[in-house]
Amino acid sequence: MNIAQPPGQCFALVTETYPPQINGVSNTLGKLCQGLLGRNHRIQLIRPALPGEKPGSRQAGNLLERCVRGLPIPGYPGLQWGLPAQRKLKQLWSRERPDAIYLATEGPLGWSALRLARRMKIPVISGFHTNFQQYSNYFHLGLFHEPAMRYLRWFHNQTQLTLVASTTQQRELTRLGVQHLSMLGRGVDCEQFHPAHRCEMLRSQWGAGTKDTVLLHVGRLSPEKNPGLLVESWSKLKTAYHDAERKLHMVIVGDGPSADELRKRMPDAIFTGALTGSALAGAYASADIFVFPSLTETFGNVVTEAMASGLAVCAFDTAAAHQHIQDRYSGSLAPAGHDQLFNDNLQWLAQDVEGRRSIRLHARHRACQLDWQAIVQRFERYLQHAALSHTIPAQAVPSK
Structure with a gap:
């Protein structure tokens, strides 16, 4: 009936x-x-x-x-x-x-x-x-x-x-x-954004092996999103990183007025352009760390999408990250505008594999509460x- x-x-x-x-x-x-x-x-x-x-x-x-x-x-x-x-x-x-x-x-x-x-x-x-x-x-x-x-x-x-x-x-x-x-x-849709969408074939297309660490950024590539810090944090991480078994890879999803400049300054990064649907969900789940340097968000949906996908988020302590991430438990937070601490946090996430694994589990758990x-x-x-x-x-x- x-x-x-x-x-x-x-x-x-x-x-x-x-x-x-x-x-x-x-x-x-x-x-x-x-x-x-x-x-x-x-x-x-x-x-x-x-x-x-x-x-x-x-x-x-x-x-x-x-x-x-x-x-x-x-x-x-x-x-x-x-x-x-x-x-x-x-x-x-x-x-x-x-x-x-x-x-x-x-x-x-x-x-x-x-x-x-x-x-x-x-x-x-x-x-x-x-x-x-x-x-x-x-x-x-x-x-x-x-x-x-x-x-x-x-x-x-x-x-x-x-x-x-x-x-x-x-x-x-x-x-x-x-x-x-x-x-x-x-x-956040925790069925659409789910760690189960991780794809080793996609990672291999990015040049990443099973043990490698993939950093991901998703968002509009535009000056108000603080792309300069994205360039700086990637450069400093590569200089400080020492792990012969695990290589680093950077994948950038999105488009916008800063795209050409970022391609010039980050020639070793992979630029996918804008993605939606299953392609976007697969990109999230196939990465390991989410890098988000923006300071102008009213919320930042990509932060909770990354958390739902089981990523360790490196962000500033504002908007969605402030509301839903506990520092060093379900992600890493730097006070707004403290670029050095943001860079330090990213290096810690990249180098502490066990700590990152725990963070990813807690991030997914927190995201699943956001219905x-x-x-x-x-x-x-x-x-x-x-x-x-x-x-x-x-x-x-x-x-x-």
């Missing part, structure tokens, strides 16, 4: 990025959207049309995708800003008014959705998925740091609630004046709570 699910609600998700695009925000939005659909809700997904895709609407079951016009983001091939779409959104929301709206990104599309939601008195919450205010330091745009922060603070303080991925992000945004913050967190279903249910509760509330923050002006 089939028991019918109770009728769900209608929620609108507004985002500038969504699968098949490859980044942490896209991955998170895909999981949240599919999770809500699985809980019998109707979803309006508003996003920019992908290259080669025409703007317009398409319906598949309880999912309505409304694709709007966008413009490419300089330096990020395949990613776009969504252009303001207030008229199109008004037509959509007048036909079927969402119970609540989630704004995942703060670009022109998100801005227009926020303005319209306030005018139509539709409850709206937001998520802080990307530390754009920090990127100015890496793209020599220091003059834009304060204006960017004022805008982000204003944007999020117009919503009932801003969801964050990690405790370190929550503390930083509180310091910067963003109000009404709540923890959402992130999950996406629990995150989706928490997200659902935030949307439902917003839908019950008719309180909308008073209009404010960004502070100078």
Whole structure:
């Protein structure tokens, strides 16, 4: 006997990025959207049309995708800003008014959705998925740091609630004046990312023998991800490493504006380009150490994916690593910005084979506690709570 699910609600998700695009925000939005659909809700997904895709609407079951016009983001091939779409959104929301709206990104599309939601008195919450205010330091745009922060603070303080991925992000945004913050967190698929996907044939293609040590980096190859430290840590490790039986190998998965420069500076590393699905899972599981020097993450999904795959993670004590790694127990952590300790930790992981084996077991155990279903249910509760509330923050002006 089939028991019918109770009728769900209608929620609108507004985002500038969504699968098949490859980044942490896209991955998170895909999981949240599919999770809500699985809980019998109707979803309006508003996003920019992908290259080669025409703007317009398409319906598949309880999912309505409304694709709007966008413009490419300089330096990020395949990613776009969504252009303001207030008229199109008004037509959509007048036909079927969402119970609540989630704004995942703060670009022109998100801005227009926020303005319209306030005018139509539709409850709206937001998520802080990307530390754009920090990127100015890496793209020599220091003059834009304060204006960017004022805008982000204003944007999020117009919503009932801003969801964050990690405790370190929550503390930083509180310091910067963003109000009404709540923890959402992130999950990881421990079936997709699993040590059982380790492949000796793939390792041999990398030139790695059974006893060799493979270091892996996964992520966008871009200045804000601190690629200079990736180069430095690899160079110093090779100089300090002494083990005649176990050779070192570096594999870099991903693409981005720094890719060509990294290939020049790391000629002995293997660059695979961007990977997804089983190819990505196999790359994780076939490595031994995960090297992650980024300091600008709101969370860092790749950290928990590496842990689920049974890797020993070398990272800074921030975002996902801070939240889910216990130093020298389930990974290694260096205080943010302490490059020397980061390098020392990497050398310790490479040289202490027995210690690394224990860390990999504990990393997998911790990752398996991070269930996406629990995150989706928490997200659902935030949307439902917003839908019950008719309180909308008073209009404010960004502070100078």
